[in-house]
Amino acid sequence: MSTLLTLLYPWVSLLSIILSTITINIVSTTPTYNNNIPRLSAFLRDSKTEPQTLSQDFQIFFFNQTLDHFNYGPESYAIFKQKYVINSKYWGGPNVFSPIFVYFGAESPLDDGQITYSAGIINDNAAHFKALLIYIEHRYYGESIPFGTFDEVMNSVTIRGYFNSAQALADYAEIIVYVKEEFAAQESPVIVFGGSYGGMLASWFRLKYPHIALGALASSAPILNFDGISPENTFPVGVTKDFKEASESCYQAIRNSWFEIDNVASQQNGLSILSQRFKTCSPLGYSYELKNYLEDMYSKAAQYDGPPTYPVTQICSGIDGAPEGTDILGRIFAGVIARIGNTTCYINDIGNPTSQTSGDTNGPQTTDETGVGWGWQVCSEMVTPMGQGSDDTMFQPRPFNATNFINDCKSKYGVTPRPHWVTTYYGGHDIKLVLQRFASNIIFSNGLRDPFSGAGILEDISDTILAIYTAEGSHCLDMVLAQQSDPYWLVNQRQIEIQTIEGWIRKYVADVNAFRK
């Protein structure tokens, strides 16, 4: 069933650059092999799936949101309309402490597919908990854009400035407080949920607003992906590990392929040869177009290397299964075919390499907003250095170059990234030391096949700040709508998470009752 639904999908740096050139003028129009913009996933909707429409149980609202929560100047009194959605069908009411489950939108529009599928865990458990469900769109995405079109806002140096995580968390706080009042549910326990960037937001929300959220489920949240806490090669090392574990020979083929591609490209008519061998829909202009395409495909395959498709295995079946005597480029192309399927031509959209995929946990339609929006967030606040050395991954060396990164961001946006701000505001260094005697009620869930898990929390911090992960899971897998075909370990992971949340709520109710005595 998952082919029909919104899908989790990674967002890779290069795409944002290229998409930026299409949609707004603030970036260079020449796509370059940019080493410096870090990746992060986004929830994106599958272009091939049927559009999901929300049932009447979901009501859409717009909140009069404060533009700037941390300023009392003229801008701060500007308000904009922020979209949120409520499903009260299962709501047990305030008197029985029925919880409120809040899904945090992240770096993409809060569309119907996200609500029905990406936020599946709250939908699946609403009836059991008699929960009120709230889904909130992140500011500056979708229909929650202040004062104009997305392009206009992203071109306004002033309005763009308020597009950041601290403001987004304050938005969530305001809306939750407001909805609780509207439902006379001030005492109802609130649990917040999010995946990837949304998972970081969920965990940070519990840390910053414990008086509003009783607990948080932060799925695949790479909160250590800042300020040098995790090594910069964490992601590509994770990708490499997935391929190596799937097949040593597949891994070797990929590892050796970059040299082969460069070698062919450097010959006369080399790009033509590569275009022919990979049956590209249009001739390659640069060899990096092919290399980026492949790197991106491998990265996403690893990020979403889970059931039912297991795209890493899929690619490696192609590579390993090529007839004996097939050369490296032939094997690599066999991997592409295995992943994409048979079609008349390949790699027709460098900016969106997997839009042709038929894989049921892939195949997103990337949105311009995500590319541009996340590009901005990365260049201002969400500075997540990523790079790889000469011998630590199956990819070519590409160490993170902070100077280039800063200069790129400066030239694009006129701002200097603040690489230390996330750790200053949210913490992250020595996180176990800090949080083992502070805070409570956070689940950090991960699937270890997801390379982002390497920058996540994989060890319990305390009795109530837990790491719940699966060896076989992928990015945000526990968050999505349950399927009949889900493997036992995924069912089990979700069950532990839900039981944990039930425990938080039970303790909370006991506390409230103790106070009332």
Add this chain to the structure above:
Amino acid sequence: MSTLLTLLYPWVSLLSIILSTITINIVSTTPTYNNNIPRLSAFLRDSKTEPQTLSQDFQIFFFNQTLDHFNYGPESYAIFKQKYVINSKYWGGPNVFSPIFVYFGAESPLDDGQITYSAGIINDNAAHFKALLIYIEHRYYGESIPFGTFDEVMNSVTIRGYFNSAQALADYAEIIVYVKEEFAAQESPVIVFGGSYGGMLASWFRLKYPHIALGALASSAPILNFDGISPENTFPVGVTKDFKEASESCYQAIRNSWFEIDNVASQQNGLSILSQRFKTCSPLGYSYELKNYLEDMYSKAAQYDGPPTYPVTQICSGIDGAPEGTDILGRIFAGVIARIGNTTCYINDIGNPTSQTSGDTNGPQTTDETGVGWGWQVCSEMVTPMGQGSDDTMFQPRPFNATNFINDCKSKYGVTPRPHWVTTYYGGHDIKLVLQRFASNIIFSNGLRDPFSGAGILEDISDTILAIYTAEGSHCLDMVLAQQSDPYWLVNQRQIEIQTIEGWIRKYVADVNAFRK
């Protein structure tokens, strides 16, 4: 010795209004009997005491501070110079986990008296802990004013907007992180200290930045003084209680005096009669000048009703000790004389009624900055409703009128106060329920004679979030420099606080060592 040192002093609403009229043009030039601006104390320096100069152990620095931590627009990249002071004389160095004690400046300039006296507790204990001492001035006060003079900044609707507590906490975070790096003290435990508004900041800092501060001592921090958590009459009820406990007859005389003053004032030449009876230095223009003066004197007396002066007892001695047959106005004036001392005339400065006092825990020189600055903070973010009903205090009825308050602020600053923001951002409602299973290492200290203690935390929240108070103590008394004459209960309170902090540090060191194994 305390006469020679900086003194704790309350800041009462009316003063800020009147002072505002002197220094900036944004407020009305006619002083009115304003009911709506809440009070809050400030640390202010005694005008009569000898100026304190810092020894060479204290080094003054200026940090390049970000104007707006929550925005990536052009203003946010503006930096200003923020003053901080370091004393490393006692510093044991990073290797032995010597702590860093940080004093948070609040709504007044970080002058020498504050450093040496108001922050006394960190000075008194520096040698014992081998602590590094840091004192940080609050943005927009003293020498930490962005881009111009104080008056210029307060007249700039744009720059003024960044004058709020969330930005101030972020300032503290940035400076502490920076100083730790400079001293290679990343692992050194940080304890933050503050009194009154500074105490609120200290407790909120531990809640928002647990990765930067291991613990907080929040002295006389009325963090429940928001959004209707504490009743609006908490402060005047506390003042009344102090007077009633000191002397029932004194309390009755004060309670009856307002009617008498109004009665005389309504007669022909009534203001002249009042001016004569109270020996005012210049003729009274309105009866409320006298009433405000008295209310202010009683309020401050209660707030600082502690050793060695016990100003409430002092005033009541005057009132009760007047010769038999003295009428109510005569008794009230006797109370003024008892508090102020014999002088040629009284009430010569309506805006600063106690500048004549000789009392050694009183007698501040109010600063224009505190009046104007705190007036702004109250009208934007720090909305602390205060009022009194018809029969709940010894004062005349004066219920809080939210509409008037909002209109006043709008007309002064053009902004609408956000009365719910403090509780949305920092919490406060159901604080024990929320924090008993979240957070740790905060001491809320109070002296119960201080009427602000009624809006403070007076019950332990958990094993590590403690209420440490004294029945006989006054506002921020535990924070100030220890004196030979300090009573045993004050010595004891400080000892418990210090032992508690020692326990936090000991546990932290054990945790670090456990991690290193």
